[in-house]
Amino acid sequence: MNIQIFGTSKCFDTKKAERYFKERKIKYQYIDLSMKTLSKRELESVKSCVGLKALINEKSKDYEKSNLKHIINDSVKEEILLNNAKLYNTPIVRNGKQATVGYQPEVWKGWE
Secondary structure, X not given: OOEEEEEOOOOHHHHHHXXXXXXXXXXXXEEEOOOOOOOHHHHHHHHHHHOHXXXXXXXXXXXXXXXXXXXXXXXXXHHHHHHOHHHEOOOEEEEOOEEEEOOOHHHHHOOO
């Protein structure tokens, strides 16, 4: 398994995801989205698993500011996401070509 957890230190679900993998002694790489955002390829990979809508945090303060609600074009939405990590729902957990958004231990169990 090659687990990557993308999240922020303030996100409770990100901390729960880290605890889930620690308790099972599964190695993972934590990527702090406030320091480094997803690359275009990483975004494509995750989007193919969960869809673009699942990645966007509509409750984020930056959601209204970015005007994402009124943008129809998905490639424009992706560009905005790539440039503003505060718009992501977290945690984003990747395992190779598989990915989840949010705390989803029932899915991760199948990865073990």
